[in-house]
Amino acid sequence: MDGTLGGGGHFEEIIRALGPEGTAIGIDKDPESISRMRKRVSSTPVTVIIERASFSEMDSVLRSHGIGSVDGVLLDLGVSSRQIDDPSRGFSYRHDASLDMRMDPAAGRPAHEMLSSWDEPALARVLSDFGEIRNPERMASAIARYARVRPLHSSSDMLAALELEYGTVRPKVLSKVFQALRIAVNSELDELQTGLVKALDSLKRNGRLVVVSYHSLEDRIVKNFIRDQERGCICPPEVPVCTCFKRAQVKRINRKAIRPSQEEIAGNRRARSARLRMAEKVV
Ligand SMILES: C[S@@+](CC[C@H](N)C(=O)[O-])C[C@H]1O[C@@H](n2cnc3c(N)ncnc32)[C@H](O)[C@@H]1O
Known part of the structure; x- marks a missing residue:
């Protein structure tokens, strides 16, 4: 499951890597991304499900398709290049546009109203x-x-x-x-907190969660979430028998966040602040 379809670069790689019996599920809040991607992937051999939703609602998307759990969840956070470069969306100070900034222009209130x-x-x-x-x-x-x-x-x-x-x-x-x-x-940090919990719930055992963030606020949330889920019992040391019943849910795949190489940054400047963290569900 790709919870942040955007321009579909990652999604198309996921589709390419899946066998013919695989199912690729793509979610985005942005209706433009959804309609573009529906056209782009119309003739792939794998089963493709594309839904306009927030990744914080991924459980209901899965449920509505009768899918219990998935092997992997990718969240590539923030805004897409297309959104930033479209002057009408108001995401960038480089274009003069109405301050809207909604990823889903039909939901919530534009920035100038807020x-x-x-x-x-x-x-x-x-x-x-x-x-x-x-x-x-x-x-x-x-x-x-x-x-x-x-x-x-x-x-x-x-x-x-x-x-x-x-x-x-x-x-x-x-x-x-x-x-x-x-x-x-876009209530991005709340959405991320909820999305991480839902992603973990949606994964099969040994399924992987991969999150790419672009600023320290997001990265801190992802890092702390993985750290907390990796921890087992949290009872104070003086308690003789565990009463919290907490068990580790994940194991970290990379200790430190993976950063783009100089070569990658040279080819894509917007990748310069990316941090990738990855964890595997162990229960
Ligand atoms: C960095 S872009 C993803 C780019 C994509 N990985 C690609 O290869 O083109 C982030 C995308 O996530 C979407 N997005 C951000 N927060 C979201 C959320 N809570 N739920 C669903 N989509 C979200 C944005 O609308 C945007 O299209």
Whole structure:
């Protein structure tokens, strides 16, 4: 199961690697990815199931197809190159577009609506928690001040608000601001937490979970999840007999996150921040 179909690069490799009796299941929130992939894989010899859903709902997707469990789950997190490069989606500060940022444009609220619903402390929390912005209160107050007199609807409005406060804003900071908004709009970290639990539940014994993340917030969640699931009994040492009944659920395949090689980065700059972690279910 590929829980993040995107442009289908990984999915097509999975299909190629499967025998004719294999089943490939692809999920994405983005309707564009779903319709493109349905056309692309229409004539493959393996059974292909493609569903528009969140990977946090993978259990219901499996259930609706009468599938009890799978041999592997891949989550390649974040946004696809196609989403970033499409100016109409509002994911990038490099294009002037309405600040939407929804992976599923039919669900939830666009970023500009969320921005107008947050008070300053809430916005500061988003900037701090999801963008790790230094002095988030100053930035939140600058954005709020701008929004009181002018509409804050597009990426260029956001740029103008920040430039009014800071002068030139470094691309690294802009990426962080846009990352923070995107994570909030799509509830990405909550989805990831739920998705990891569902992935583990959906795997067969010896099945593998592979997660590629692109920033430290995601990677920390994945790392901690695998570490916690790898741990057996968590009773305090003074308890003579185990009462928690916790057993290790997985074993790590790679101790450290796998990073792309210089060669891979040279061919694909967007891979530069990727971290891949992998675990095998042991129960
Ligand atoms: C980095 S791209 C995946 C690229 C893909 N592996 C490929 O080879 O082209 C991430 C994709 O995951 C989707 N996505 C992000 N969070 C999701 C979620 N919670 N549920 C389903 N899809 C999600 C996005 O819409 C995007 O298409």
